[in-house]
Amino acid sequence: MNTIDTESFIxxxxxxxVIWDSTLSGYxxxxxxxxxxxxxxxxxxxxxxxxxxxxxxxLEIELQKKWKxxxxxxxxxxxKQNNVGHTQLRKKYVFFDMLSFLYPVCINRLYLTSEDxxxxxxxxxxxxxxxxxxxxxxxKPAQDSDKFFLLSLLTDLKNVPxxxxxxxxxxxxxxxxxxxxxxxxxxxxxxPDSTYQAQYSSQCVSSTGLSQTDIINDIFGx
Numbered sequence: 516m517n518t519i520d521t522e523s524f525i526x527x528x529x530x531x532x533v534i535w536d537s538t539l540s541g542y543x544x545x546x547x548x549x550x551x552x553x554x555x556x557x558x559x560x561x562x563x564x565x566x567x568x569x570x571x572x573x574l575e576i577e578l579q580k581k582w583k584x585x586x587x588x589x590x591x592x593x594x595k596q597n598n599v600g601h602t603q604l605r606k607k608y609v610f611f612d613m614l615s616f617l618y619p620v621c622i623n624r625l626y627l628t629s630e631d632x633x634x635x636x637x638x639x640x641x642x643x644x645x646x647x648x649x650x651x652x653x654x655k656p657a658q659d660s661d662k663f664f665l666l667s668l669l670t671d672l673k674n675v676p677x678x679x680x681x682x683x684x685x686x687x688x689x690x691x692x693x694x695x696x697x698x699x700x701x702x703x704x705x706x707p708d709s710t711y712q713a714q715y716s717s718q719c720v721s722s723t724g725l726s727q728t729d730i731i732n733d734i735f736g737x
Contacts, residue, residue: 519559531551588608590624592608
């Protein structure tokens with residue numbers, strides 16, 4: 516790439532705001548940007564028309580790198596001035612004044628960068644860990660041990676042959692009746708003969724109004 520006059524280059528870029536002004540609607544249009552860069556290539560790169568398309572693309576990228584370097588230098592200088600203030604004497608970037616048209620765009624980027632950094636700090640893994648540690652832990656509801664015990668018998672009950680299942684349930688009910696004072700059953704506690712099953716079922720009624728057969732079936736299923 517032949518030597519390019521930097522001041523002339525800056526003036527030509529400034530005249531093509533689609534390259535640098537991110538507030539423009541056309542800034543996101545690649546075709547508009549491409550056209551602007553090709554115009555700059557024709558101005559500053561001698562014999563650009565005579566190159567192959569691959570060579571033109573390479574030269575265009577080199578010109579874009581030159582502009583990016585100028586823009587980055589201006590942004591760094593602007594950042595330094597914001598940090599140290601104007602009271603401290605220091606040498607200013609040589610093209611700073613010429614690039615001052617970038618100020619509204621760059622200062623907006625610097626502001627957004629600061630906001631992003633703050634958000635990143637607030638949502639950092641360490642911060643999230645601290646918030647998690649300080650967050651009140653949810654108290655798990657107490658588990659019903661009686662319910663789990665009865666459910667643990669479900670598999671064994673299902674393995675009982677169908678014609679013995681009612682007898683098994685009645686024996687379970689007899690045991691519950693023996694140790695549960697809430698049931699007001701005055702009949703005898705054991706019925707070895709299946710002919711008394713209907714009578715027992717009708718006599719044993721819980722305080723809820725449900726028979727013990729209903730309760731057992733409700734727990735284990737029919």
